[in-house]
Each structure stands twice: as C-alpha cells, then as structure tokens.
Amino acid sequence: MSGITLRRRHLFHLLFDQRTRSARRVEAFCGLMALLSVIVVFFESSRMMRHNSAPPHPGIWLSIEVAFTLFFTLEYLLRLILAARPARYVFSFWGILDLATLLPLYVYWLWPEIAVSYLFIWRAMRAVRALRILKLLRYMPSLRLVGEAVSNARHQLILFYAFIAIVMVVAGALMYGIEGGENGFDSLGASVYWAVVTVTTVGYGDLTPHTSAGRVVASLLILIGYSVIAIPTGILSSQMTESLQRRRLARVCRRCHCGDHKLDALFCHHCGAALPQLKR
Numbered sequence: 001m002s003g004i005t006l007r008r009r010h011l012f013h014l015l016f017d018q019r020t021r022s023a024r025r026v027e028a029f030c031g032l033m034a035l036l037s038v039i040v041v042f043f044e045s046s047r048m049m050r051h052n053s054a055p056p057h058p059g060i061w062l063s064i065e066v067a068f069t070l071f072f073t074l075e076y077l078l079r080l081i082l083a084a085r086p087a088r089y090v091f092s093f094w095g096i097l098d099l100a101t102l103l104p105l106y107v108y109w110l111w112p113e114i115a116v117s118y119l120f121i122w123r124a125m126r127a128v129r130a131l132r133i134l135k136l137l138r139y140m141p142s143l144r145l146v147g148e149a150v151s152n153a154r155h156q157l158i159l160f161y162a163f164i165a166i167v168m169v170v171a172g173a174l175m176y177g178i179e180g181g182e183n184g185f186d187s188l189g190a191s192v193y194w195a196v197v198t199v200t201t202v203g204y205g206d207l208t209p210h211t212s213a214g215r216v217v218a219s220l221l222i223l224i225g226y227s228v229i230a231i232p233t234g235i236l237s238s239q240m241t242e243s244l245q246r247r248r249l250a251r252v253c254r255r256c257h258c259g260d261h262k263l264d265a266l267f268c269h270h271c272g273a274a275l276p277q278l279k280r
Contacts, residue, residue, distance in 0.1 A: 012082045027139045034135040037068040069105040101132045149239035171195040199225040
C-alpha cells in the first residue's frame with residue numbers, strides 16, 4: 001500500500017504541482033499535445049471544405065484524432081482520480097472543458113448517424129474540439145495575475161461599460177430619429193448596432209449616416225471610441241502593477257527580512273535562506 005501511495009503522490013505532483021522540473025516537462029508536453037490537436041482540427045476542416053464539407057470517414061485524420069482523444073482521456077481520468085475533491089474538479093471550468101473536448105469523438109463512435117445526417121452537428125463538434133486551445137491557459141501560471149487584476153478592477157470595469165452601454169443606447173436612439181429608415185436605420189436595434197461598431201472604431205460601412213446631424217453624432221462616437229480602449233487598459237495596468245508589487249513585498253526573507261525578490265526566486269539573494277512560497 002505504501003508503494004501505491006507513493007506512486008499516487010508522484011503522479012499528483014506531476015499533474016498539479018508545477019514547481020518541479022519533471023512536472024514542468026509534463027506540463028509542457030500536455031500543452032504541446034493540445035496545440036497539435038488544434039492544428040489537426042484546422043487541417044481537417046480545410047480538407048473537408050475541399051470535399052464539400054462531407055462528414056469524416058475512417059482514415060489518417062480519424063486515427064490522429066483517436067490518438068489525441070485517448071491521450072486526453074487518460075489525462076482526464078488521472079486528474080479525476082488524483083484530485084483531492086473529484087466532484088469539485090468535474091464541475092470546475094477545467095473539468096468541464098476537459099470533458100467537452102473529449103466528447104465529440106465518443107459521440108461519433110456511439111451515434112455515427114448524427115454526424116452523417118446532421119452536418120451542422122458535426123461542425124459544432126469540430127468547433128468544440130478546437131476549444132482545446134484553452135487548455136494552454138492551464139499551463140500559464142502568470143495569467144493568474146491578469147485574472148487577479150480583472151477581479152480587483154471588476155467594479156470600475158462594470159461601471160465604465162455600463163456607462164458605455166448607456167451611451168450606445170442614447171446614440172442609437174439619436175441616429176434612429178435623425179437618419180430614419182431611408183438610410184438603413186430602420187430599427188432601434190440596428191441603430192444601436194451601428195453605434196457599437198462605430199464606437200469600437202471598426203466601421204464595417206454597412207450603415208453610414210447621410211445627414212449632417214448624423215455625421216456629428218458619428219464623429220462624437222469615434223472620439224469616445226478611443227476611451228473604450230484607453231480607460232480599461234489603464235485600469236487593468238494599474239491593478240496588475242499593484243498586484244505585482246504586493247507579491248514582491250510578500251516575498252520577504254524570514255531570516256534577514258530582505259525583500260524585493262523576483263516572483264520565481266526560491267532563495268534569498270542576500271542570505272540564501274529559502275523564501276516563502278507564493279499562494280497559488
């Protein structure tokens with residue numbers, strides 16, 4: 001039993017603890033497999049487009065997908081078995097994502113008539129497989145700093161985007177009243193859509209103002225559009241800087257009380273003592 005326990009602990013550290021070199025290698029290999037599987041989906045979709053988007057038949061692409069699916073199935077089962085609370089993993093974001101990217105091939109095996117009879121369903125299954133690219137986020141611990149910044153700035157961001165939404169509705173109502181249906185602004189929804197496209201400086205050109213008053217409103221929205229990019233960027237940048245500074249200040253050596261260590265440092269640069277680990 002002790003041998004099984006040690007093996008289970010070793011597998012747990014390989015999958016869930018990225019502080020060791022072996023675990024980082026496993027992490028890099030899993031990320032590479034996820035990236036390659038998405039590349040295969042793109043090549044497969046291009047091939048199906050050249051063949052009138054026909055459902056897939058047994059061949060090299062299916063064999064490659066089987067290999068990827070078996071690999072990710074093994075990874076999912078190991079994470080499920082080794083997790084301290086399996087139910088929490090199953091219903092977490094990563095657990096749902098891992099399971100969703102496995103299902104398309106199993107659905108094709110169990111109900112092949114679905115892919116043959118309903119081409120839209122097979123395309124949707126192919127798109128779900130492409131979501132494996134999101135698995136790469138699991139292997140980027142520094143992205144947690146971005147998530148922490150967004151969480152800390154959520155009230156400011158909600159307030160800002162609520163204000164932008166109000167501006168969009170007001171501008172859409174103005175354009176609906178100014179331009180009217182003869183210039184394409186035939187509904188309030190279409191006018192708000194034009195306001196969103198304009199304020200984001202995309203400008204598809206499918207709807208354009210033809211009156212002087214409409215062009216004045218469009219010009220104001222274009223100027224407002226720069227704040228849509230600048231203000232959230234400033235908010236997130238300040239929050240990320242603050243979070244980074246807090247993490248550095250938290251890494252104070254217990255022996256000499258020296259601070260300002262790098263986030264990935266393991267030992268104090270002054271006395272060589274082990275530094276406290278950051279909370280993951």
